[in-house]
Amino acid sequence: xxxxxxxxxxxxxxxxxxxxxxxxxDMAENSAVRGCMVIKPxxxxxxxxxxxxxxRMFKETGHQNAYFPLxxxxxxxxxxxxxxxxxxxxxxxxxxxxxxxxxxxKGVVVDPAAKLEEELIVRPTSETIIWSTYKNWxxxxxxxxxxxxxxxxxxxxxxxxxxFLRTAEFLWQEGHTAxxxxxxxxAETKQMLEVYASFAENFMAMPVVKGVKSPNERFAxxxxxxxxxxxxxxxxxxxxxxxxxxxxxxxxxxxxxFATKEGNRDYVWATSWGVSTRLIGALIMCHSDxxxxxxxxxxxxxxxxxxxxxxxxxxxxxxxGKVAEIVRKLRALGVSVKYDNNDNKKPGWxxxxxxxxxxxxxxxxxxxxxxxxTIEIARRDTLTKETRSIENIEAYVKALLDEIQDNIxxxxxxxxxxxxxxxxxxxxxKVEIEKGGxxxxxxxxxxxxxxxxxxxxxxxxxxxxxEGDKTPGKCMVTGKPSAQRVYFxxxx
Amino acid sequence: xxxxxxxxxxxxxxxxxxxxxxxxxDMAENSAVRGCMVIKPxxxxxxxxxxxxxxRMFKETGHQNAYFPLxxxxxxxxxxxxxxxxxxxxxxxxxxxxxxxxxxxKGVVVDPAAKLEEELIVRPTSETIIWSTYKNWxxxxxxxxxxxxxxxxxxxxxxxxxxFLRTAEFLWQEGHTAxxxxxxxxAETKQMLEVYASFAENFMAMPVVKGVKSPNERFAxxxxxxxxxxxxxxxxxxxxxxxxxxxxxxxxxxxxxFATKEGNRDYVWATSWGVSTRLIGALIMCHSDxxxxxxxxxxxxxxxxxxxxxxxxxxxxxxxGKVAEIVRKLRALGVSVKYDNNDNKKPGWxxxxxxxxxxxxxxxxxxxxxxxxTIEIARRDTLTKETRSIENIEAYVKALLDEIQDNIxxxxxxxxxxxxxxxxxxxxxKVEIEKGGxxxxxxxxxxxxxxxxxxxxxxxxxxxxxEGDKTPGKCMVTGKPSAQRVYFxxxx
Ligand SMILES: [Zn+2]
Ligand SMILES: [Zn+2]
Numbered sequence: 001x002x003x004x005x006x007x008x009x010x011x012x013x014x015x016x017x018x019x020x021x022x023x024x025x026d027m028a029e030n031s032a033v034r035g036c037m038v039i040k041p042x043x044x045x046x047x048x049x050x051x052x053x054x055x056r057m058f059k060e061t062g063h064q065n066a067y068f069p070l071x072x073x074x075x076x077x078x079x080x081x082x083x084x085x086x087x088x089x090x091x092x093x094x095x096x097x098x099x100x101x102x103x104x105x106k107g108v109v110v111d112p113a114a115k116l117e118e119e120l121i122v123r124p125t126s127e128t129i130i131w132s133t134y135k136n137w138x139x140x141x142x143x144x145x146x147x148x149x150x151x152x153x154x155x156x157x158x159x160x161x162x163x164f165l166r167t168a169e170f171l172w173q174e175g176h177t178a179x180x181x182x183x184x185x186x187a188e189t190k191q192m193l194e195v196y197a198s199f200a201e202n203f204m205a206m207p208v209v210k211g212v213k214s215p216n217e218r219f220a221x222x223x224x225x226x227x228x229x230x231x232x233x234x235x236x237x238x239x240x241x242x243x244x245x246x247x248x249x250x251x252x253x254x255x256x257x258f259a260t261k262e263g264n265r266d267y268v269w270a271t272s273w274g275v276s277t278r279l280i281g282a283l284i285m286c287h288s289d290x291x292x293x294x295x296x297x298x299x300x301x302x303x304x305x306x307x308x309x310x311x312x313x314x315x316x317x318x319x320x321g322k323v324a325e326i327v328r329k330l331r332a333l334g335v336s337v338k339y340d341n342n343d344n345k346k347p348g349w350x351x352x353x354x355x356x357x358x359x360x361x362x363x364x365x366x367x368x369x370x371x372x373x374t375i376e377i378a379r380r381d382t383l384t385k386e387t388r389s390i391e392n393i394e395a396y397v398k399a400l401l402d403e404i405q406d407n408i409x410x411x412x413x414x415x416x417x418x419x420x421x422x423x424x425x426x427x428x429x430k431v432e433i434e435k436g437g438x439x440x441x442x443x444x445x446x447x448x449x450x451x452x453x454x455x456x457x458x459x460x461x462x463x464x465x466x467e468g469d470k471t472p473g474k475c476m477v478t479g480k481p482s483a484q485r486v487y488f489x490x491x492x
Numbered sequence: 493x494x495x496x497x498x499x500x501x502x503x504x505x506x507x508x509x510x511x512x513x514x515x516x517x518d519m520a521e522n523s524a525v526r527g528c529m530v531i532k533p534x535x536x537x538x539x540x541x542x543x544x545x546x547x548r549m550f551k552e553t554g555h556q557n558a559y560f561p562l563x564x565x566x567x568x569x570x571x572x573x574x575x576x577x578x579x580x581x582x583x584x585x586x587x588x589x590x591x592x593x594x595x596x597x598k599g600v601v602v603d604p605a606a607k608l609e610e611e612l613i614v615r616p617t618s619e620t621i622i623w624s625t626y627k628n629w630x631x632x633x634x635x636x637x638x639x640x641x642x643x644x645x646x647x648x649x650x651x652x653x654x655x656f657l658r659t660a661e662f663l664w665q666e667g668h669t670a671x672x673x674x675x676x677x678x679a680e681t682k683q684m685l686e687v688y689a690s691f692a693e694n695f696m697a698m699p700v701v702k703g704v705k706s707p708n709e710r711f712a713x714x715x716x717x718x719x720x721x722x723x724x725x726x727x728x729x730x731x732x733x734x735x736x737x738x739x740x741x742x743x744x745x746x747x748x749x750f751a752t753k754e755g756n757r758d759y760v761w762a763t764s765w766g767v768s769t770r771l772i773g774a775l776i777m778c779h780s781d782x783x784x785x786x787x788x789x790x791x792x793x794x795x796x797x798x799x800x801x802x803x804x805x806x807x808x809x810x811x812x813g814k815v816a817e818i819v820r821k822l823r824a825l826g827v828s829v830k831y832d833n834n835d836n837k838k839p840g841w842x843x844x845x846x847x848x849x850x851x852x853x854x855x856x857x858x859x860x861x862x863x864x865x866t867i868e869i870a871r872r873d874t875l876t877k878e879t880r881s882i883e884n885i886e887a888y889v890k891a892l893l894d895e896i897q898d899n900i901x902x903x904x905x906x907x908x909x910x911x912x913x914x915x916x917x918x919x920x921x922k923v924e925i926e927k928g929g930x931x932x933x934x935x936x937x938x939x940x941x942x943x944x945x946x947x948x949x950x951x952x953x954x955x956x957x958x959e960g961d962k963t964p965g966k967c968m969v970t971g972k973p974s975a976q977r978v979y980f981x982x983x984x
Binding site: 040101136 | 649
């Protein structure tokens with residue numbers, strides 16, 4: 001591996017390993033604007049893959065895309081009390097709409113004459129602007145349900161940022177739906193949780209726990225927040241997606257009522273749900289190794305790379321011909337493939353580069369292979385390679401990609417299983433939490449106990465799981481009754 | 493047609509017709525934020541179609557997508573003198589990053605303690621933030637060309653806004669490329685102009701004139717601006733896309749140099765190019781009529797709608813069965829189709845609704861059709877209908893969609909031809925410009941003459957065309973030499 005590409009090993013400094021990897025694999029970098037990242041083409045290509053799959057899943061469940069304004073009038077944000085409380089501390093605020101030449105001739109300054117009557121907030125999330133709009137769209141039960149999603153950028157002025165995981169600006173999708181009944185809105189909330197879980201497991205190859213947030217961790221303005229939680233290789237949890245049941249909170253804040261079938265008027269029921277470019281951070285931390293990215297084939301910008309090994313132009317021309325055939329056959333099977341016959345780089349450099357970039361399968365073809373009718377296949381997930389007959393190689397590669405997708409998932413699943421433990425006493429909890437992973441423990445359901453645990457151990461309740469053991473017990477801290485065990489972890 | 497859906501006729505008030513159409517066809521509406529629009533699902537679906545085709549064309553010409561920050565430090569905007577001059581007057585400026593509870597208990601106020609050291613501008617376009625980033629990406633000729641596109645929202649604080657055509661926030665794509673030589677950058681600029689022209693003509697069915705902007709109309713910071721200009725039904729021109737040759741202006745402003753093959757250092761050559769949601773406005777104004785939208789099949793959210801005509805549940809069940817077969821066959825041919833068997837609306841209401849929404853082909857199937865083996869087909873573009881054998885109807889529809897696409901283009905082309913005239917005297921010009929359309933006239937090449945014409949007639953030079961008659965002549969105003977005729981029009 002080329003020296004320049006070397007990463008800090010995970011065992012030495014996991015956090016530095018992550019930072020090295022994001023930079024060296026050309027995924028993203030910090031910009032000149034504090035806390036805002038530049039998503040580079042390779043990182044953005046993964047986001048495009050994620051978007052395509054999620055968008056298809058949203059449309060299959062009846063949602064349509066739309067677009068709402070970037071700006072939110074300050075007074076809108078204030079209408080739902082818990083909501084403004086949750087977001088006010090991290091808002092980018094637009095106060096003026098014009099610059100003018102500096103009177104001292106030094107560039108431009110804000111024109112004080114162009115002050116907005118009411119400040120505009122750069123959206124941290126769009127519930128308020130959307131519900132102020134829905135008021136005009138919803139008159140009767142015939143206008144419901146309203147099932148809308150938006151792909152957008154949002155801004156939350158975070159003080160401590162990390163590429164993909166926590167940035168001042170990020171890209172996301174936010175679904176905002178309106179329903180005639182509580183039960184329908186709850187069903188939608190849970191449906192979208194299932195969509196997220198299915199995406200995480202089947203595309204990202206990341207097992208997730210589905211659950212409900214404790215009141216402390218609830219979305220500002222929600223009645224109930226559902227979430228999926230992944231576990232990273234360093235034993236820390238990561239919230240990968242949330243789906244909120246908003247009750248009638250936003251309908252009441254914006255006075256959105258509808259004529260029911262029975263001829264009454266009632267407030268509309270709401271949900272909202274989102275995932276963001278944070279998923280790219282989760283993808284990296286869930287699977288990658290000290291050599292670089294490990295990407296699940298279903299989200300890899302290209303699934304296969306082919307590298308020619310040659311000593312002469314003549315050999316290269318022969319290899320080019322053979323590869324063209326393989327590329328055509330792979331593409332016919334729906335496999336994305338890149339052929340790198342760039343003459344400026346040596347095969348060893350290319351091998352390291354594509355390992356760093358996590359390309360799932362690497363094929364190498366040399367002059368001797370042409371003679372023997374063979375080809376070398378390397379797997380990124382296991383770092384193993386073998387030489388095989390070139391006959392029908394495309395079908396073999398296609399099947400191998402499925403196997404890699406499964407293997408990556410299974411590896412992450414096994415890891416998570418190995419670090420998920422049940423603990424019964426707070427003493428044990430304090431020892432075990434230092435080792436990372438998920439701890440399943442009883443909790444009395446109060447914010448006070450949750451806060452105490454957090455203050456003393458830095459662990460938070462990741463969720464009250466929807467599935468698994470529901471046996472009641474006693475809180476490990478207070479001894480008070482507990483309805484079921486909940487997931488604790490330190491988290492991103 | 494249902495009364496509620498009626499539009500102001502074009503002949504009565506073209507501008508009101510446009511406004512009515514955008515609102516009643518559920519394309520977009522004004523939001524609570526001055527100048528910002530809400531793009532509704534039907535309008536957004538057209539944008540998604542546009543994006544998909546353009547994105548494919550960009551990738552086929554070697555470009556990759558990436559994402560750069562929403563915010564631009566004020567000092568960056570100032571680095572290129574013409575650029576800041578062009579954009580300073582319409583900038584949304586972020587000055588603070590936090591709100592706090594009002595001391596009088598009335599909502600929230602901007603926290604004066606959270607004032608940014610340097611104000612951030614919400615990007616009106618991204619040359620400055622991108623070239624400040626490219627400085628770190630480009631060291632040598634081996635790093636070039638850099639071919640990047642971004643799909644994003646931008647903000648220009650326009651005082652007079654119109655849905656899609658001119659809004660404070662709009663969605664667009666902006667390509668930003670970096671090259672080792674002037675000729676390569678110029679070739680890229682022209683290539684992207686051709687991509688835009690091809691998209692306009694082959695997908696939007698809108699004929700366009702390709703040309704170069706006069707210095708007065710050039711992009712702020714460009715050496716040369718190329719553009720495509722469409723002609724709307726009211727005789728006004730609309731700039732539909734621009735491709736800028738930026739020379740070394742931004743490389744010099746941000747000190748971006750590279751090691752040449754010959755071992756020297758040189759400033760990098762740049763291009764940028766963009767189209768926006770304005771294209772939706774152009775699409776509407778180019779083809780639609782007093783009954784509503786007319787959409788080219790290649791950009792219609794659905795190309796075919798099927799409406800059942802029935803008197804009983806039993807009849808509907810029979811029709812449902814037959815339609816399911818047609819839908820399957822149409823989809824197998826790649827035709828998008830919606831079956832509207834909603835029982836709450838009458839066929840006449842549906843006919844008017846899909847006419848308003850510009851669905852290219854409408855099929856209607858009744859009980860008698862089932863007996864006769866027939867189906868009714870209506871074309872949106874000609875408003876004609878016919879009853880045909882249902883046998884092999886899907887192939888007929890598929891071919892009809894191609895014919896409609898061609899017909900819409902041809903109609904727009906013929907209209908443009910009919911209102912494009914050559915004029916030789918300024919007196920004639922002043923008379924003719926009142927009738928609308930393009931006027932080809934000689935101009936002496938000076939900004940002074942252009943400004944005089946604009947002040948006296950409200951007509952601007954749309955472009956100096958790349959194709960067509962290049963015979964020199966004498967300026968219609970000053971009599972000075974003119975290199976070739978240029979396109980004049982009043983414009984959006
Ligand atoms: Zn959770
Ligand atoms: Zn032009």
